[in-house]
Amino acid sequence: MHRSIARCALAAVFVCASAAAQKPSYPDRPVRVVVPYGPGTAPDMIARVVSEQLSRQTGQSFVVENKLGAGGKIGTEAVADAKADGYTLLLGGKDTHGILTHLYPDWRIKPEKDFAPVALLARIQNVLLASPKLPASNPQEFLALARQKELRYGTPGVGTNLHLAAAYLQNNYGLKLLHIPYSRSFAEALPALARGELDLVVAGLPPAMPLLKDGRIKAIAVTGTQRSRFAPDIPTFAESGVSGLESGGWFALFAPKGAPQAAVDALSKMVATALREPAVAERLSGVYADPAPSSPAELGKLVADETQRWGKVVADTGIKIE
Template identity: 35%
Template sequence: MTPFITRRTGLAALTLALLAASGVQAQDYPTKPIRLLAPFPAGSGPDANAREIAGELTKILGQTVIVENKPGASGIIGTDAAAKAAPDGYTLVVGTTSTMSVLRHLYTKLPFNTERDFAPVSLLGVLNTGLIATPSAPFKTAAELVTYAKANPDTVTAATLGAGSYFHLAGEWFASNAGVKLRFVPYSTTSPYTDLMAGQVQVMFDALPAAVGGIRGGKLKLLALTGKTRHPAFPDVPTFAEAGIADYAPLAWQGILAPAGTPKAIVEKLSAAMQKAAQNPQLAEKWRQYGGELKATTPAEFAAFIKTDSAQWGQVVRKAGVKLD
């Protein structure tokens, strides 16, 4: 037997041994509680979603999934902590549109690389973005807003949570595709919704969890919603495509990721658990009422989703000329 064949045989045996060890590790996993890092404040909407899915995973996996809030620096602190955690399946992180798709385009340097440092597990859910207006606005549809904004440039006020926030970039995306100019009003420490209801600002681009009560109570007006078709929870609200705003598709999403290097078998076991968790009819209905969808995926599907989503937001950031460092 030649040395080359001997080496190949040895490498093959080592690979099989590693795969077998990984399978045994996944079969036994988990044997202790799992930390789910949430890079946003306790009590926020995304935090509530994380805790709901953690409860479902606890039932399925047979070990407690503990949500640990690590907010700060636009989600960078908690996401970085996850990137540097041991890749053993016992530390996971909730990824979002901002942390996984947008931040890489806003900052020249980040302490983590979203493609290199994470293993996507599964999407958790997606929330369509709405054009939400104060009822006193001088336009009643998205198409009327575009006409008004073209006739009165830089006068339509859009509330945001600051430059580079989801609210801001979703608005920039709309403005670019509609060919209009909006005047963005940043709110750094308070929710814009009080001022939006009072007519101090005219519109806001956001997912619907924080707005749905005001919309259904008549204190806010939903002019349009993203999606290829009308959402079943809002059948009377047209899509942006119906309003003539083509290729406008911002989504507020959440998903579960593990540190890079986590054994593939463990990632797949977690993904399978997420797919079972997504079958909870009460949670699914809650996401539908918010204009979204509770949705689990395979790791490969989630990785492809992030890649596509990030490319879209990269174009938005470049067109808007937004940089935060």
């Protein structure tokens, strides 16, 4: 009898030990995902789609926190200064990890070195939009018009990748463009364009699609290497011989430098699993984004390439943050 009880007790210990061994060591508490942009923006929407799926997969909450300001600089600093334990993450992109370091040469944060790349999440197309009143509907007509008269264009702010895209066109194609930054509320730029208060707006495709579908604004071209599957009638700049703009927007997860490699690797695998979920792909499509899974090494290479590329654009255009 005593031997039977002992055997049962020993078996219970092994079962518990086995269950403990199978339980993931990360995450074992809520994870904070900092988005350095406002609610309702493309990166915010992408962060929420993926975070909700990660919460379902792990049983732990992935909580999105918006910490906006200075073109992504404030949120980036907050994560760089956070404890490097894998429980505070940054939703970054080409602005945070390709451009800011060149706009602020004395910035104490060096994103390429101060963050551990985790995983790419999604890509979007950027698009040059025009007022319905503008007598130009394609890249050739736009370039010809902008060489003849000054056109007013809106972006989310000075030094953002959308501003740099327009400045690149202005600098390399001899265009007359006047920048109107909508730093406080970029959501106001598209309605202003529809009313004819602006001639152009450079934006991500997601916020533009509702107005494009309603015919309240029109699209000149997208900046990616190929046409968007969400708006296949919009040409690329490359089709018209405009080179140097073959890049849309991308968004990825980063951890502070020094985060445990086990946590980074586990999270990267979790993201890959999440992005394979049909429901996640469908929700990303709903915000006009494409899943773009990657390894940490692939994301690290993307950051290095973008840092080099946008450094040249900043230098060539002479854009500075006053």
